Amino acid sequence: MPAAxxxxxxxxxxxTLTDLHSPPMRAFHLSWMSFFLCFxxxxxxxxxxxxIRQEFGLTRDQVGWSIxxxxxxxxxxxxxIGRLCDRYGPRLTYAWLLLAGSLPVMGIALxxxxxxxxxxxxxxxxxxASFVVTQYHTTKMFSSTCVGAANATAAGWGNLGGGVTQxxxxxxxxxxxxxxxxSAAVGWRACMILAGLVCALTGVAYxxxxxxxxxxxxxxxxxxxxxxxxxxxxxxxxxALRDHRVWSLFVLYGCSFGLELTLDNVAxxxxxxxxHFDLHQAGWAAGAFGLMNLFARAxxxxxxxxxxKVWGFTGRSRWLFLTILGEGLALLLFSQMTQxxxxxxxxxxxxxxxxxxxxxxxxxxxxxxxxxxxxxxGVVGAGGNxxxxxxxxxxxxxxxxxxxxxxxxxxxxxxxxxxxTLPWQLAPADGRAEADQLAVAAP
Numbered sequence: 392m393p394a395a396x397x398x399x400x401x402x403x404x405x406x407t408l409t410d411l412h413s414p415p416m417r418a419f420h421l422s423w424m425s426f427f428l429c430f431x432x433x434x435x436x437x438x439x440x441x442x443i444r445q446e447f448g449l450t451r452d453q454v455g456w457s458i459x460x461x462x463x464x465x466x467x468x469x470x471x472i473g474r475l476c477d478r479y480g481p482r483l484t485y486a487w488l489l490l491a492g493s494l495p496v497m498g499i500a501l502x503x504x505x506x507x508x509x510x511x512x513x514x515x516x517x518x519x520a521s522f523v524v525t526q527y528h529t530t531k532m533f534s535s536t537c538v539g540a541a542n543a544t545a546a547g548w549g550n551l552g553g554g555v556t557q558x559x560x561x562x563x564x565x566x567x568x569x570x571x572x573x574s575a576a577v578g579w580r581a582c583m584i585l586a587g588l589v590c591a592l593t594g595v596a597y598x599x600x601x602x603x604x605x606x607x608x609x610x611x612x613x614x615x616x617x618x619x620x621x622x623x624x625x626x627x628x629x630x631a632l633r634d635h636r637v638w639s640l641f642v643l644y645g646c647s648f649g650l651e652l653t654l655d656n657v658a659x660x661x662x663x664x665x666x667h668f669d670l671h672q673a674g675w676a677a678g679a680f681g682l683m684n685l686f687a688r689a690x691x692x693x694x695x696x697x698x699x700k701v702w703g704f705t706g707r708s709r710w711l712f713l714t715i716l717g718e719g720l721a722l723l724l725f726s727q728m729t730q731x732x733x734x735x736x737x738x739x740x741x742x743x744x745x746x747x748x749x750x751x752x753x754x755x756x757x758x759x760x761x762x763x764x765x766x767x768x769g770v771v772g773a774g775g776n777x778x779x780x781x782x783x784x785x786x787x788x789x790x791x792x793x794x795x796x797x798x799x800x801x802x803x804x805x806x807x808x809x810x811x812t813l814p815w816q817l818a819p820a821d822g823r824a825e826a827d828q829l830a831v832a833a834p
Contacts, residue, residue: 402534402605406541415532418481418601419545422525425485425593426549429521431556432496432586433461434655436512438560438674439579441663446576447505455787458656460513462779468520469776473527473769474628480603480610481528485521489594492518497587500580516776518590523772525549527765530757531604539699539707539754543692546753547684547746553655554681561674631766636759639809640752641774646715646803647748649778650722653799654680654741656779657786665792666731676735683742691750704758704813711751712810718744719804726796755813 403415410416436443436457444454475484495514502508526542533541560582567578603609606617631637658677662668668676691714698706721744725737752771759767785795 402532402538403541404534404536406533406537406544414602414605418528418532419541421597421601422481422485422528423545423548425489425597426521426525426546427552427555428586428590428593429489429492429518430549430552431559432493432552432583432590433515433519434553435496435556435560435583435586436461436499436515436579437656438557438659438670438677439564439582440660441670441673442564442575442579443508447508449505452787453505453509454660455783457509457512458653458786459780459783460509461516461656462519462652462776462783464513464516465519465776466773466780468517469523469769469772470628470766471769472520472523473765473767473772476524476527476765476768477763480608481524481531482598482601482603482608485524485528485601486594486598488518488521488524489590489597492521493587493591493594496590497584499583519776520769520772522546522549522775523765523769526753526756526768526772528601528603530764530768535757537696538757539692539696539750540689541692542753542757543695543750544689547686547688547692547750550651550684550688550746550749551681553651554678554684557655557659557674557678557681561670565671628763628766628770630760630763631770634760634767636813637767637770639813640755640759640771641777642806643711643715643809644749644752644771644774645778645781646806647718647745647752648772648775649780649782650718650741650799650803651745651749652775652779653782653786654738654745656783657792658738661792662734666734668731676738679735680738680742683739683746687743687746688750691747692754693750694747695751695754699754704755707751707755707758708810708813711748711755711813712807714744714748714751715807715810716804718748719800719802719807722796722800722803726793726800 403413406419407416411420440454443449449457472484472488492515495511496518499508499511499515502511525545529541529545530538563582563585564578567573567581568575573581604612606612655677658680659670659673662673662676663670695707695710698710702709718741721737721740725734725741728734728737753768756768756771757764782795782799785798786792788795
């Protein structure tokens with residue numbers, strides 16, 4: 392890794408995707424690739440659930456608990472990881488998260504019944520906290536003129552893992568079973584072991600090839616007297632929890648990312664059970680939803696930045712309102728589709744607004760409280776998982792899944808009003824200057 396003194400002193404003011412050498416762009420590429428692999432591993436089981444359900448003889452209730460369990464622990468993991476970023480920096484936090492998170496990803500291969508499967512499925516959810524580190528790191532590395540686009544692009548490309556895994560895991564399963572001659576029971580386990588190994592190797596790369604800020608690592612900056620020896624961020628979480636704007640974003644992210652997690656978990660089962668797709672067809676249909684992250688989340692952040700240049704924070708909140716509203720209306724439409732073609736088309740429409748909403752939320756997060764950035768990002772990120780947990784109970788109940796989607800659509804549409812009532816009390820210019828300054832110097 393280049394010496395800290397050769398790094399630029401200021402955050403990058405633009406995204407230069409071909410730049411693989413500067414600390415901001417190296418962090419950008421490593422963070423989205425790490426998040427991609429974490430998301431891939433996190434939901435690697437989802438497209439294989441028809442096989443796993445048959446092997447363990449899972450009931451609908453047990454499938455529902457596995458959906459809930461996969462996202463439940465991430466609520467607490469995201470709260471914790473935000474404070475760790477504030478204190479130790481994203482480099483060390485991400486490296487250890489990747490290494491530790493790879494263990495249950497590979498460990499699920501040891502599952503012998505529903506309870507052991509559920510245990511590992513819950514533990515895998517810890518790796519979902521990687522999102523907070525990704526957003527924290529890109530926020531530190533980019534100025535306010537492009538932080539919305541940087542955050543949204545890194546997160547969007549990372550979220551691609553949720554779509555790619557829907558396509559790749561069934562293909563990888565077919566390779567292990569048809570080409571290598573493994574049984575179905577061994578085949579899906581081999582898929583997860585491979586995913587875990589890649590996550591572990593990425594953790595090592597993150598440690599050696601990134602740094603915390605454009606000016607260097609937090610430990611080095613403190614040693615050189617450029618930062619206090621003790622970051623004193625213990626109050627960061629309490630500050631975030633007392634801010635009503637954080638809770639509004641918490642709910643809104645539950646409506647956007649929470650819905651994305653839910654669809655990542657249930658889409659393959661929905662297409663196989665309700666529309667009678669085979670595993671390969673269902674994987675491609677569900678994967679198309681995830682692949683919207685290739686551009687849609689970045690588009691949400693980019694347009695938020697553009698709106699902010701014209702209308703300030705009011706522009707960001709209005710754009711967020713439109714994306715959440717569009718998401719809810721599209722989901723209501725999807726819930727009424729009974730033909731395969733229209734179901735896929737409306738699911739892609741849902742995906743467009745979901746991903747743009749995700750980007751729009753985290754284009755706002757850096758300006759809420761820059762001094763407690765990690766804690767704010769963690770609390771808002773936890774909202775996405777709590778939303779997925781709440782939605783999971785709908786699909787665990789006796790309601791038809793079409794009714795579950797309809798109810799979710801109504802809830803999301805109603806919650807969109809929170810976006811236009813966000814009471815921004817910080818002047819845009821002051822907020823941007825504070826965020827840029829802290830991106831260089833603050834832990």
